[in-house]
Amino acid sequence: MDALKPSKDKVLTGIKPTGELHLGNYIGSLLPIIEFSKDSSKDVILMSADWHALTDKKRIREASSYALKAIAAFLCLGYHIEEQSIILQSDFPEILEIQWFLSTASGVGLLERAHAYKDALQNGKESTIALFNYPVLMAADILTFDSQYVPVGKDQLQHLEYASDMAKSFNFLVGSSVFTEPKPLLQDTPLLMGIDGVRKMSKSYQNEIPLFAPLKEIEKKVKEIKTDSKGKDEPKNPEDCLIYQIFKSFASKEATSYMKERLEKGVNYGYGHAKQDFLQEHERVFGTKRELFEHYLNNRDEMRKKLEPGMEKASVLARHTLSKAREALNLLSFKR
Numbered sequence: 001m002d003a004l005k006p007s008k009d010k011v012l013t014g015i016k017p018t019g020e021l022h023l024g025n026y027i028g029s030l031l032p033i034i035e036f037s038k039d040s041s042k043d044v045i046l047m048s049a050d051w052h053a054l055t056d057k058k059r060i061r062e063a064s065s066y067a068l069k070a071i072a073a074f075l076c077l078g079y080h081i082e083e084q085s086i087i088l089q090s091d092f093p094e095i096l097e098i099q100w101f102l103s104t105a106s107g108v109g110l111l112e113r114a115h116a117y118k119d120a121l122q123n124g125k126e127s128t129i130a131l132f133n134y135p136v137l138m139a140a141d142i143l144t145f146d147s148q149y150v151p152v153g154k155d156q157l158q159h160l161e162y163a164s165d166m167a168k169s170f171n172f173l174v175g176s177s178v179f180t181e182p183k184p185l186l187q188d189t190p191l192l193m194g195i196d197g198v199r200k201m202s203k204s205y206q207n208e209i210p211l212f213a214p215l216k217e218i219e220k221k222v223k224e225i226k227t228d229s230k231g232k233d234e235p236k237n238p239e240d241c242l243i244y245q246i247f248k249s250f251a252s253k254e255a256t257s258y259m260k261e262r263l264e265k266g267v268n269y270g271y272g273h274a275k276q277d278f279l280q281e282h283e284r285v286f287g288t289k290r291e292l293f294e295h296y297l298n299n300r301d302e303m304r305k306k307l308e309p310g311m312e313k314a315s316v317l318a319r320h321t322l323s324k325a326r327e328a329l330n331l332l333s334f335k336r
């Protein structure tokens with residue numbers, strides 16, 4: 001019953017796996033979560049939210065493979081799996097039952113006002129019940145595991161307020177404190193610019209640099225990074241150089257200051273050279289993990305072994321929360 005000891009703060013974070021991972025994902029979510037996992041004063045659960053990914057109807061049958069790839073990436077890139085947990089959302093049916101309980105305490109008006117929902121409709125997405133319910137499912141993710149803290153970016157802050165509101169309303173409805181009201185840990189993660197230098201890096205704009213794609217594919221993308229027409233013997237301002245801007249987000253300190261110096265000096269260092277250095281550092285940071293990444297994907301059992309201790313801890317929490325909620329609702333059961 002380790003998981004129920006109140007000694008450590010419980011932190012839950014979730015990612016919605018909707019595509020092949022790229023540098024933008026690395027900077028915006030993988031890296032900050034990996035950092036969190038190193039804090040042994042906290043119990044961290046990372047959830048790969050494959051049910052949430054199903055709201056993307058165009059790629060509904062790929063959600064599961066992306067969910068798996070996300071988990072493999074975290075394992076390869078240094079998530080502290082020995083101490084912390086990674087779970088696959090759809091392994092925990094408790095979440096869906098809790099989602100139903102929460103929906104009894106959530107007004108339609110609240111969900112209609114959700115920014116993410118309104119944005120999705122404005123972008124031409126079809127208004128499915130799943131899309132509408134998205135915040136309730138997310139609240140259930142958080143409350144099922146009795147989470148006290150949830151690291152979120154600004155875009156997810158409203159969802160977190162909803163989770164808190166739903167916990168409060170439900171507790172009020174049944175007259176007991178079944179759910180813990182979670183608090184946000186607001187993350188300030190800068191957006192990474194895409195290789196077109198126009199929009200943020202995103203798979204949907206095809207301006208991304210993948211993490212684990214074959215070398216040839218990465219090389220092609222690196223070659224496409226937008227530059228101006230300065231020659232190899234002209235000094236360049238690194239702050240205006242897109243290659244450098246993307247490079248410094250993942251490169252080592254040494255590699256970053258090396259490129260900065262060479263650009264500033266502008267002696268026999270053109271954009272071609274910078275792109276070569278980019279590719280080399282990308283290979284060092286991600287390429288060397290490519291084999292392990294593929295290995296995990298092809299050896300599901302090995303992956304499961306890594307996840308198992310965390311899954312068990314999470315299961316104890318989920319069952320405990322669900323039975324508290326059922327009890328508070330006076331639900332009966334004929335099943336043993």
Ligand code: TRP
Pocket residue numbers: 012013014015016047049052138141142150156
């Ligand atoms: N909605 C989040 C996103 O799109 C992903 C997510 C799902 C999540 N469940 C969660 C985040 C629980 C935090 C906690 O980024």
